[in-house]
Amino acid sequence: MLEKKKKKINFWEPIIGTQEIKNIKKVLNMNWPNEGLFTKLLEEKIKKILGVKYAVCTTSGTASIFLSLKAVGVSRKHEVIIPDITFGATAMAASLTGAKIVLVDVNKENLSFNLKELKKKINNKTKAILPVHISGRGANLKDIKKIINRKKIFIIEDAAEALYSKSNNQFLGTIGDLGCFSLTASKTITTGQGGVIVTNNNNFFKKVKLLKNQGIVGKSDGGNVKHTIIGYNFKFTNLQAAMGLAQITSLKKRAAKLIKNNKMYRDKLKSVSEIKVLNFNFSKGEVPLWTDVIAYKKRDKLIDYLRLNNVECRKFWFPLHLQKPFKQSSKKFKVSSLIYKKLFWLPSSLNLNEKKISFICNLIKKFYKKNK
Numbered sequence: 001m002l003e004k005k006k007k008k009i010n011f012w013e014p015i016i017g018t019q020e021i022k023n024i025k026k027v028l029n030m031n032w033p034n035e036g037l038f039t040k041l042l043e044e045k046i047k048k049i050l051g052v053k054y055a056v057c058t059t060s061g062t063a064s065i066f067l068s069l070k071a072v073g074v075s076r077k078h079e080v081i082i083p084d085i086t087f088g089a090t091a092m093a094a095s096l097t098g099a100k101i102v103l104v105d106v107n108k109e110n111l112s113f114n115l116k117e118l119k120k121k122i123n124n125k126t127k128a129i130l131p132v133h134i135s136g137r138g139a140n141l142k143d144i145k146k147i148i149n150r151k152k153i154f155i156i157e158d159a160a161e162a163l164y165s166k167s168n169n170q171f172l173g174t175i176g177d178l179g180c181f182s183l184t185a186s187k188t189i190t191t192g193q194g195g196v197i198v199t200n201n202n203n204f205f206k207k208v209k210l211l212k213n214q215g216i217v218g219k220s221d222g223g224n225v226k227h228t229i230i231g232y233n234f235k236f237t238n239l240q241a242a243m244g245l246a247q248i249t250s251l252k253k254r255a256a257k258l259i260k261n262n263k264m265y266r267d268k269l270k271s272v273s274e275i276k277v278l279n280f281n282f283s284k285g286e287v288p289l290w291t292d293v294i295a296y297k298k299r300d301k302l303i304d305y306l307r308l309n310n311v312e313c314r315k316f317w318f319p320l321h322l323q324k325p326f327k328q329s330s331k332k333f334k335v336s337s338l339i340y341k342k343l344f345w346l347p348s349s350l351n352l353n354e355k356k357i358s359f360i361c362n363l364i365k366k367f368y369k370k371n372k
């Protein structure tokens with residue numbers, strides 16, 4: 001059942017142009033490769049695009065989540081609530097604060113918190129909730145805010161996969177107290193590694209800036225720095241920012257392409273009853289970073305078949321409650337412990353075109369014809 005060999009279609013490929021190289025050369029010529037002017041320029045661009053007061057670049061999405069939790073005061077005395085289905089980084093970042101990780105089952109519709117379960121897990125130790133916008137799909141922030149009901153619990157959005165995506169026409173990452181994006185290679189725009197924190201709160205902004213730079217306030221002329229709090233080094237280099245400044249010019253175009261590709265998959269696979277492309281609310285501004293699907297039947301066999309035909313898909317993450325550091329019984333995770341086995345991502349790269357998407361969809365149709 002092997003089709004004619006073709007060049008491999010990867011799950012994702014970063015798209016890098018000549019402007020990135022030109023910008024990086026400028027930084028090299030400036031002889032200031034560490035954090036500096038270009039970092040500031042990228043932060044200004046992000047602020048403008050997302051309409052927020054403050055943006056801070058960091059070394060990664062993981063670091064951004066950690067710093068945001070620290071900025072709202074999360075410590076080992078507290079609990080942080082996280083959905084059971086997310087990339088491990090969400091929980092790893094929260095673990096760095098020393099807080100207890102509290103996992104909550106998800107709902108099938110947007111893979112975010114099951115709200116009834118979330119409600120049950122809130123207590124007087126809960127300091128932060130970390131909704132995750134999986135594949136760029138908005139988590140139920142409005143409902144989460146209602147549940148919190150003005151209690152002193154902070155919402156830190158894990159918007160690692162959601163740069164430029166909106167929920168109810170509001171940019172994801174800008175709705176909670178702080179929002180965290182990732183600029184790693186599999187994201188809409190990339191700087192190799194990197195992260196961004198956005199917020200409208202001046203205190204959180206100032207705290208994040210201190211925390212990412214060894215607790216140092218202001219500029220020094222050498223060794224005469226004053227460490228006002230315990231901080232770290234999560235600085236974002238001019239070299240990374242040079243790449244980001246080139247990438248961000250096409251953010252809107254990239255988002256449009258991701259929507260177009262997702263719609264194409266949706267259309268071409270609508271007749272295949274064994275598989276469903278998960279919904280996105282395009283009219284309210286959601287942008288699908290990756291095309292996620294549920295295979296009601298034979299997910300693993302389908303993925304193997306596609307791989308044999310040079311098409312690389314990605315299985316969903318194991319739920320966190322099945323991962324060694326966060327291990328728990330599956331009893332309280334009825335949805336996540338079943339659904340993850342059926343979920344996967346189709347190739348979602350920005351360089352896909354109709355021909356490639358048709359090829360992939362035809363393979364899927366062929367597979368289910370032979371594997372009823």
Ligand SMILES: Cc1ncc(COP(=O)(O)O)c(C=O)c1O
Pocket residue numbers: 060061062063086087089090132158160161181182183184193194195
């Ligand atoms: C949902 C989610 N959270 C957090 C991260 C961590 O981001 P980074 O890899 O930049 O640390 C990622 C991506 O890698 C992610 O997909």
